Amino acid sequence: MAKWSEIEKEQFSEVLVEWYEREKRELPWRENTEAYRVWVSEIMLQQTQVDTVIPYFERFMSLFPTMKDFAYAPEEQILKAWEGLGYYSRVRNLQTAIREVTEAYDGVVPQSKEAILSLKGVGPYTAGAILSIAYNQPEAAVDGNVYRVYSRLMRIDDDISKAKTRKVFEQAVNQTISQDKPGAFNQALMDLGATICTPKNPKCDMCPVQKYCRAYAENDIEKYPFKSKKLKTKQKYLVTAIIQSNDGRFLVQQRPSEGLLANLWMFPSIEEEKPVEDLVESYQAGVSMPLYLNNQSLGKVKHVFSHLKWDVEIITGVMDEADLIEGYRLVTLEEMKVLPFPVPYQKVWQLYLKTRSEL
Ligand code: SF4
Structure with missing residues (x-):
């Protein structure tokens, strides 16, 4: 992994957040970053493209505008609202977790990492996204996008198919995350990974953080991220x-x-x-x-x-x-x-x- 100086880390974070504030994608869950909305959007976005999620998210919010509306809705109704998104265990787990928030946390999504991680279906990525976007806490939200972007930025060659590698990336993000605008920072990474630092043919010429990118400097972007295991279909x-x-x-x-x-x-x-x-x-x-x-x-x-x-x-x-x-x-x-x-x-x-x- 390439070393970054403290100054570089700070500048990188500032440049990235500025870029986000200027260029961010207008998405319905960004209009109001209440924890429930962030949570639903992040669960929908797991394995599903943003464009597909938008109409689902809007329909979901009009059907279940509050956590209470969703917590006790009949299973057939919640599955119908999710119809076509796939991975239906996501919506079932979401309902179990939101019911727990309604009953055990007085209807307020907890702000502690430990409590939020104990909710059904909430892994480190979702927890990081909610804590940073809704509660302004400097927590990393590491997903496939972050693996790709950071492996290129810092030439991290750890194998991303191994579970322990997550820690390496969490550390890398935590070292660079904006302390005063962590939500904008994490969303900037999401946008950068989706629109510029894409899996194939990244648009390095348009990249706001090209100056910090070690793989770009070494001209070996195609080596990152490194993944050994191929799962058989x-x-x-x-x-x-x-x-x-x-x-x-x-x-x-x-x-x-x-x-x-x-x-x-x-x-x-x-x-x-x-x-x-x-x-x-x-x-x-x-x-x-x-x-x-x-x-x-x-x-x-x-x-x-x-x-x-x-x-x-x-x-x-x-x-x-x-x-x-x-x-x-x-x-x-x-x-x-x-x-x-x-x-x-x-x-x-x-x-x-x-x-x-x-x-
Ligand atoms: S310079 Fe290219 S490879 Fe590096 S972060 Fe930007 S888009 Fe990704």
């Missing part, structure tokens, strides 16, 4: 079916309460390790009630989770409502609209509607 093959009953309702099923996409809704599906050859036979074997299925595939949708890929083949069919068995539901279109469906099943539904309108 698993591939799964699914067959799902849009099945209508005689009275025009659709067959749906709630996913198990644990695991991937827990408690969300889907069209009944089967999942295999290899591509499925006989769609109808395999599907019928997995969904054990009498169905009348079309052998012809309607098409495929693909979906990529963080370490898992789904290839979903879609078929259609009809059934007699008298044959419905426990664990499944027949719903009208109106009823379907209020159930939370994860993105892959929304894609399935869109493809179904498209092919139907083309008939």
Whole structure:
């Protein structure tokens, strides 16, 4: 790691904050930096792009303007508000934590690092973001952006796939963070990482802190950040079916309460390790009630989770409502609209509607 002088650290921090105050992105959660709003935005922004988050954040705040409104909202409603954002455990944990704040902290997000870290779903990054942005405390908020920006700035070659490396970056940020404007400082790093010091083709010519950047000076930016481990992505093959009953309702099923996409809704599906050859036979074997299925595939949708890929083949069919068995539901279109469906099943539904309108 390159050494920075005390003067450099101070100047860097000033330059970065000045740049932020001049150029910051106008984002709805920056209009008012109340802890609840910062918290919700940071949880939404984990693994999700800013542009995607904006409408979700605005809708969420109009549905649940206060922590109390959110703390006791029914699960189906909070999942619906999160529908499409993915990683649904985030919103469940957020509700558990906000309920705790409502009950144990008199409805005020705690200002101590220890207390905030004890809340469900709040890790060091979220804690640092809330404490610095809402409470003006000089706490680092280290995420992938900070790994990238600081590894380049200071030529830090520690392996970012190792958990212990976080400490190295926390120290680096804590040594440079603005003492009087820590919230602006951390948000400046977020903006710098998102708009200038990007993973590919960083815009060094436009970078406000280029003068301090050791990787730029050494012309070896592409070496940073250093990451050794590559996680393998698993591939799964699914067959799902849009099945209508005689009275025009659709067959749906709630996913198990644990695991991937827990408690969300889907069209009944089967999942295999290899591509499925006989769609109808395999599907019928997995969904054990009498169905009348079309052998012809309607098409495929693909979906990529963080370490898992789904290839979903879609078929259609009809059934007699008298044959419905426990664990499944027949719903009208109106009823379907209020159930939370994860993105892959929304894609399935869109493809179904498209092919139907083309008939
Ligand atoms: S000079 Fe380039 S590599 Fe260095 S911090 Fe700026 S954008 Fe990133």
